[in-house]
Amino acid sequence: MAYLFDRVAIIGLGLIGGSLAKAARGENLFKKVVGVGRNEKNLEKGIDLGAIDSYTTHLAEGVSDVDLVVVATPPGVIIEIIKKVVPYIPDGCIITDVGSIKEEIVKGAERLIADNDKIYFVGGHPIAGTENSGIEAIDPYLFIGHKCVLTPTPKTNRVAFEKIKTMWEKVGCKVISMDMIKHDNIFAIVSHLPHVVAFSLINAIINIKYLQEDILSYSAGGLKDFTRIAASHPTMWKDIFLMNKENVLNSITHFQSSMEEIKRAIAEEDSEKLVSEFEKSREVRRAIK
C-alpha cells in the first residue's frame, strides 16, 4: 500500500498536530510519525495516545529523513522553527504549517527556502481549533466537516500543494484555496476580533473590583459562551494578534464604533434604533446556522 507520506515529523504536538497525526494514521496516510518537541512527558503521551510512533527533542534529528514536516507550534515561532530545520531537511520534503495567520508565515517561509528548489512550502490553516489545547485534547475526528484554508502563492509547487490538499481532505476537511492577504483580512474579522472581544469582556468582569461576592455563579448561557472562548491558548492568541496586527486593530476600531452606537442609543433611550440593530443581528444568526 502506498502512503501519502512515508515519514512525517510533527513539530509541536498539541491539539492540532496531535489530532492530525492520529487522524492521518487512522486513514493510512502516514507510515511513520515522529513527534518533535521540547517536553518529553508530552511526547510520551503522544505515543500513549497513538498519535506518534517515536519522538525526539532535537529538531535536526526529527526532520533528517522525513518527506513531510508539519509545523504545529503557536504561530509566533513557526518561522523560527522553519529556519532551524531547513538545513537538515532532505530533498523532496514538503513543509507545511497550521498557523492561524498566513501572510507573515508564508512570506517568511518562502524567503527561507528561496535558495533550495528541492524543498517545498505550503501554508495551511485548518479551522478546527477549540478552546482546548494540548495533547490531552487530541481527537482524530477534530477536522471532519471543517474548512482548511491553504494559501498558495505563485512560488508554490503544484504537486506539493495537491499532496497537502489530499491530506486535509482525507482527514475530513473541505479544503479552500485563498490568497494569504485575503485570509488574514477575513480571519481578523470572523475569528481574531471575537477573541479580542471575549478576552476584553472577561477581563472587564475581573476588574470590577467592588464586587465582593462570586457574581459569576449567576452567569447563564451568554457569559459562559464568552468564557469558553476566552479560555483559548494565551500564547497562541498573543501571536495571532501581533502577527495580524493591522487587520486586528482595524477590526477592533470597527467594533468600538458599533458598540459606541449601541451605547449612545441606550443612553438616549432610542428604543427604535435598539430594536432595529438587534433585529439585524438576529438575521445574521439565521444566515450562518
Added chain:
Amino acid sequence: MAYLFDRVAIIGLGLIGGSLAKAARGENLFKKVVGVGRNEKNLEKGIDLGAIDSYTTHLAEGVSDVDLVVVATPPGVIIEIIKKVVPYIPDGCIITDVGSIKEEIVKGAERLIADNDKIYFVGGHPIAGTENSGIEAIDPYLFIGHKCVLTPTPKTNRVAFEKIKTMWEKVGCKVISMDMIKHDNIFAIVSHLPHVVAFSLINAIINIKYLQEDILSYSAGGLKDFTRIAASHPTMWKDIFLMNKENVLNSITHFQSSMEEIKRAIAEEDSEKLVSEFEKSREVRRAIK
C-alpha cells in the same frame, strides 16, 4: 389532592411563561391554567402543546377568578399589565413576574398594589432563557438545575413569597433571595453586558461593507457562539437595557476600558501584557465551569 394554586393566569405565553405552565402542570402544582395574550394563534398552540387549559385575549377576563397571575411578557410592559389587571384580581391572589430586571418592576408593582392589602406581589427572575423565544420553544425541563432569583422587599408577604419559592423549586430551580438593587447590578455585568457585546460584535461585522463575499462562512466556534447570543429576543433586550440603563452603561464603560487596554497592548506589541491578561481570562473559565 391539594394544588399549590388552583387557577393560574399566565400573561404572555412565550418561552418562560409556557415552559413554567407546562412544568407546573406536570408537577400537579396548577389545577387549571388560562393563557392570556393578544395572539390567538399563539394561545391555540399553547393548548396544543399542553401548556394551558384555556385562553382569552381579555386581560380582565383572564384574571377574574385566579389565585396566581404570572406576568411573563417582555419586561418593558410588565408594569403596564399589572396596572391593567389589578382592578380585576380577586382578593388573596398573588402576582409574580419573570422579568430580567427587578428594581423598576418591583417598585412599580408595589406602588400599584399599595392600596390593596389582599393582593400580593413577589418579583422573580428565573435564569433560564435561551436565544430561543416563543411558545414553539417551550420545554418543561427548561428550569431544571437553573437558579431563580426572587427579590422580596419589606413589603413582601411572607406566605406569598414561600408559595412562589415552592413553585420554582418544584419545577427544578434553585431559588435565591436577593435585594432587587443588587440583582440589577449583578445582572448588568454577567448577563446584560455580554448581550450588548454580542450585539455590537455582530453589527460591527455586518457594517464592514467592503467585504463582498460571505465571510461568515469562515466563522468557527468563536463567532458562532456570539451569533447565538445576538439572536436573542430584540424587544426583550431593548427593554432590559433601558430599564437597567445606569448599570448597563456603567458596565459598558468598564468593558470599553478593558478593550482599550488590550488594543493598546496589541498596538504597542506588548507580548507580556497580552499573555498575562489572557491567562487571567483562562482562570475565570476554570472557576465557573
